[in-house]
Amino acid sequence: MNNNVLISVVGPTAIGKTALGVHIANYFNTEIISADSRQFFKEMSIGTAVPSPEELAAAKHHFIQHISIEDQYSVGDFEKEATAKISELFKKHEIVVMVGGSGMYVKSILEGLDDFPEIDPQIREHLNESLAQNGLQSLQEQLKKLDPEYYEKADIENPHRVIRALEICIGTGKKFSSFLNKKKQQRNFDIIEIGLTADRQKIYDRINLRVDLMMQEGLLAEAKQLYPKRQLNALNTVGYKELFRYFDQEIELEFAISEIKKNTRRFAKRQLTWFRKNNNIHWFDYTTKPEQIMMFLSEEINALNK
Numbered sequence: 510m511n512n513n514v515l516i517s518v519v520g521p522t523a524i525g526k527t528a529l530g531v532h533i534a535n536y537f538n539t540e541i542i543s544a545d546s547r548q549f550f551k552e553m554s555i556g557t558a559v560p561s562p563e564e565l566a567a568a569k570h571h572f573i574q575h576i577s578i579e580d581q582y583s584v585g586d587f588e589k590e591a592t593a594k595i596s597e598l599f600k601k602h603e604i605v606v607m608v609g610g611s612g613m614y615v616k617s618i619l620e621g622l623d624d625f626p627e628i629d630p631q632i633r634e635h636l637n638e639s640l641a642q643n644g645l646q647s648l649q650e651q652l653k654k655l656d657p658e659y660y661e662k663a664d665i666e667n668p669h670r671v672i673r674a675l676e677i678c679i680g681t682g683k684k685f686s687s688f689l690n691k692k693k694q695q696r697n698f699d700i701i702e703i704g705l706t707a708d709r710q711k712i713y714d715r716i717n718l719r720v721d722l723m724m725q726e727g728l729l730a731e732a733k734q735l736y737p738k739r740q741l742n743a744l745n746t747v748g749y750k751e752l753f754r755y756f757d758q759e760i761e762l763e764f765a766i767s768e769i770k771k772n773t774r775r776f777a778k779r780q781l782t783w784f785r786k787n788n789n790i791h792w793f794d795y796t797t798k799p800e801q802i803m804m805f806l807s808e809e810i811n812a813l814n815k
Contacts, residue, residue, distance in 0.1 A: 513599045513698040514810055517544075518608045519615055519784050520705035521777035523715040525795050527560050529705060530608035532799045533806065534568035539602040542591055543572040544609025544618065547746060549587075550578045552735060555728045556748035558719065568606075578735070578743040583669075588617035592696075599698065604810070612783035613670070619702070621694025628680035636672045636679075645745065651675060659686040662782050666772060668745045699813045701806060704790040706781070711795075716773045723748070724766060732756075747772045 516537075518530050534541050543549075547557040551574045559573055571594050576582050591607075595618070598605045609615055640648060648671045653660040655678040664670050674685035707715070732752035735744055739753045748769050755765040784790060793802055 512603050512814055514604050514813060515595060515618070515696075515698050515700050516604060516606045516806060517615060517619060517700060517702045518606065518705070519610060519612075519702070519790065520795075521712050521780045522610055522773060523558070523719045523777070524705045524707060524712065526608050526610065526705060527558075527564055529799065529802065530606050531560075531564050531568045533803070534606045536799075536803050537602075537604040537606070537806075539604050539606060540569040540571065540598055542595060542598075542605060542607040542618070543570055544587075544591070544607050544611055544614040546584075546587070546609075546611040546614050548573050548609075549576050549582060550574060550743055551576065552578050553731070553743070553746075553749070555723050555726050555731045556746075558723070578738065578741050584613050584617050585622060587614055588622055591618055595698070605698075610780050612664075612780065619696070619700055621696075623689050625677055625688050626681055628676050632676045632680050633672060636675055640668055640672065641740070645671065648672065648675060652678070655679075656684040656686055658684065659689075662779065662786075664776065664779055666747055666776060668742055700789075701809045701813075702787065702790045703802065703806070704784055704792045705795045706792050707795045709778075712777055712781075713774050716777060717770050720748075720766065720770045720773060728752070729762075747776055 516533060518526050518533065520526050530541050543560075545557070547553065548559045549572060550557070553559075554574070560570060564570075565573070572587070572591060595605055595607075607615070607618060636648065645666070645668055648668070649660070649665050652663075652665065652671055652675055656674060659674055663674065677683075677685045677688060706712075728748065729752060732749050733756065735749060736753055736756050738744060739749075744750070744753075751760075751765045751768040751772065754760050754768075755762050760768070791805065793805075
């Protein structure tokens with residue numbers, strides 16, 4: 510009988526995953542693995558909504574600001590490092606918590622990664638050149654044409670994901686989505702998956718408020734500091750790329766902020782589309798009292814240990 514349990518907490522951005530994760534970690538006296546790929550980078554704090562110093566002090570987090578925007582870091586790297594860390598944590602805790610809204614990163618831990626064929630590296634080089642010269646939109650349109658199924662559910666604002674999907678499509682002549690979900694890796698721990706949600710308008714209101722708070726906290730200054738390195742893939746992300754356009758005098762600041770809100774809302778919609786395809790997730794409204802969720806988790810854990 511295996512008593513180790515990984516509790517996975519997912520949901521759209523700005524829904525309250527971090528606070529719930531801290532609550533669960535404290536309740537079960539354990540630690541947190543972050544599966545939010547935007548929060549991996551040391552230089553990006555405000556725009557990625559990393560946990561506050563108080564939240565980081567309240568529960569030990571791993572994979573928060575552990576790499577630089579200059580580093581090459583893939584979902585494969587995360588899967589390898591995070592599964593090793595989870596194994597290490599299970600030596601002192603029977604329960605570990607994973608919190609994050611990056612679907613592919615969460616999936617890599619719960620199920621393992623999909624197998625992909627080797628692709629000619631020149632294809633990626635060509636796609637990176639295209640990104641630099643023509644921008645992300647042209648690649649998004651290409652992906653929509655070659656693999657409309659993946660385009661609908663992917664984080665198309667993430668150039669890594671778009672380029673990865675395109676190089677598979679081009680290199681194999683098959684859809685990227687045809688290689689997904691081929692196998693499930695057996696993990697040597699039990700998994701309980703929960704999600705936080707709300708009606709769409711409430712999610713959008715929370716996102717709009719969060720962006721306003723980010724601006725108050727100094728997102729503009731943070732983006733200004735990162736602006737000289739804007740060509741790095743890590744910075745081609747919502748919250749920064751819109752402000753870079755403002756620095757380039759392409760758009761007004763007010764419009765840049767409205768674009769951040771709009772693009773974040775789109776991102777949240779894609780997150781929900783991704784997670785709702787997973788029937789193992791037990792969903793809770795974001796207003797549910799933590800005590801109620803703790804009761805549910807305790808009952809689930811007891812059932813697993815019977």
